[in-house]
Amino acid sequence: QLQLQESGPGLVKPSETLSLTCDVSGGSIISNTYYWGWIRQPPGKGLEWIGSIHNSGTTYYNPSLKSRVTISVDTSTNQFSLKLYFVTAADTAVYYCASPHSTAMLAFDIWGQGTMVTVSS
């Protein structure tokens, strides 16, 4: 059973870089042709797709965040990562990593538990 787990600092200062890692267990990150994703949810608000990465390294980003985001994959450690630069209070959210469905490949069927990141000095 595939499982995903986010990790990283829960508090980031304004203008600094938010860095999160998603650990994939119960399966190989290169065992399929999926696009692994990052999604966030500000407190009390809806879901926002941040971006997705293929195990080949091909990435797609939300245009609203594209200038500040980098998503990368490390097949040797079975992980993929998110970096969000120059954060502000508006980036405070629960951040989820997720695995796409085997047939509906741009929908997400397995999610991490989420990690709360607060941007504050």
Place this chain on the structure above:
Amino acid sequence: DIQMTQSPSTLSASLGDRVTITCRASQSISVWLAWYQQKPGKAPKLLIYKASTLESGVPSRFSGGGSGTEFTLTISSLQPDDFATYYCQQYNNFSPLTFGGGTKVEIK
């Protein structure tokens, strides 16, 4: 961007009620729509994909329909476990992926 508009934003219903949530896309997305259920403090759970295909393990009281720009999620008989927030997501392409604003199903 393809905008996804859900209605209503809040729905009050009783156990056993039939409830329907609507999701409208700002342009045609064919059948490339998913529905999720989210409970407080938990990650979203995929219920339906390709507009009407039930994800494995999801109770049959959930059903989805529609194509093009208008979609529905129906719960045929509301159960205690169904009180949650529901989101639609279009996945026509990475242009970008977008979610609806959510519909909270509350106890009447």
